[in-house]
Amino acid sequence: MLNLPAEPGTVGVVLLALGALVALLVFAPLLERVGAEVGGRRGERAPSWLVAGALAVTVAGAPFGLWRVVEDIRKTAPITPEHARYVGAETKRIDGELVERVAALIPRNATYGVVVSEGAYEEIREGLPYWLGFALLPRRQARDARGAEWIVAWGGTPASLGIRARPPQLVGRNRLADREPVYVAEAAS
């Protein structure tokens, strides 16, 4: 859940306390009613205790848990379909809008290679190839950028990252990290 509250906050703590209080209050009647339903061998009360205990724990925790889901709905629902397409990139500090602009420059049937500056955040260095693999479909990502038809260079020009290419085009700067530049270039023939 994208926007699940990380901390309970005041409302969460109140719901947890209320849930626990209600669970304590209903436990004895629950035990009696569950006992009447479950029965078991004569003198065996453990199944009733187990089921009533599980219900009490559920009563205690469910209001808080469901409130968290409602909070997630409240904060996630306003996300537009356009933004939803690249929310996953943002979890890796990758500016998804930039990637959409990259997609507009590389032909759909082309191959591309990815080079990332050593200075980029680790999340970006590790996540970018896979995000591009998803977001640039059906374009194919080459295992070695030097053999690709197009180059996506993140954090520097292809030349500064060790790849020969035609004059690169600056696509934009990553707003979610250090405003590092992102370039696209056709590979040198």
Place this chain on the structure above:
Amino acid sequence: MIRDLLALAFGNACLVAAGHGVLRAVGLRPAYADLPWALGVAYLAGAAVVGVLSSALLVLGLALTWWQIVLLCGAVFAVGLARRGTLRQPVRAGTAGWTRVLPLGTFLALSILAVDLAVQPIWTDDAWSIWAAKANSIAALGGLDPSLLSSAGVFNADYPLLVPVLELVALRFCGIPNELVPLQLGLVFLAFPAALVALLRDRARPVVLWTVALAVSVAPSLQIQAASAVADVPLAVFFALAGVTGWRWVEEGEGAMLGLAASFGAAAVATKVEGGVFVVLLVVGLAVAALRLGRPLRALVATALAIAVSALPWVVWARVHGLGNAYSDGGGAGAVDLAAAVDRVPRAAFAIARELADPSSWLALALLAAGAALLGLRRPGARGAALFTCFVGLASLVALVGVYWTTPLDFEFHIATSARRVVTAPLLFAAAMAPLLLASGRR
């Protein structure tokens, strides 16, 4: 959005129809008004069988367009209609008195979750890098493309196809890009409590059954994973249902239950790599239990063979095209000095135990599963089921410890990013068995 929701409903109605075909094919004919059977079991049986068959059809070169999905569902339904002989109608049983609040609570919790799934984007790493990437590539390229799947941008390319197939239902019926993929995949979880109740209600007490269903519905980790559009919850659902139906075959010898166990077991294998290991352990547990009860093993052996054959097309195709995963790309178990890494075993076991014992993940679910297994071991009428549950559940956890022991990935990273998810299937299986373990007083 409304148009997409209607299209999604149509696509899933096709899966329900296919599920009714599966139920008829195994000898069951639930009433259409019997919703836990008609929508719960039928939906999951349809998703399982269509998912497994679609994986094979993709390997054979089909694009799995919307009309091909409709035709496939229609064919599965027709197979059910063609079955001769008498069909058993499952008995209907309801709740009475105060216990009616339990299904109401379950329905409320699942309804809120359904809304959350409908607004959820695809955002977790595994969701987009493994599952959605594969589904989108099939949709964009008109089928499986080995050159794309073996390219650098696809993570864990040899993971099985059932989850991408289910996501394709959303992509094909609603169009791409599509934001309803998390809801589509989450339907497997939303259908599970009703399916479990339907499968066990003639055998377990309503209060126990609905307590488990409610505990499943509100377990935070299950809700979060369902909304993450990853494969662990579908695997857990299919594995748990395979276990429950398999055990019912052992107890009562009803072929219909073994047929369902085969469907759900094949689906578990087609969902995630570890599903294959879990299902092998399940079959071993069923075989031992069947032998103890003097039940002939022929049908079980045929079931195991059918499950193995169902997995072959994708396994062979992936091997032929050299697809790998992070584990194999890292050199596999051979890249690890197992003697030097033996300290990983207790650390992995501790991490798994800690995840299972975390009430903020499972609320009452782990308590119910463990408590029912312990009580079952003490009760003569439930001891066999309890031994089976303990064997399959614990052996699955041991298998996971083995994976962490032999992982060529960074151990701490691997366990930190996966332990919470991978324990889901063994836990949900044990929880699903709980109503049977607490039911011995009834029969």
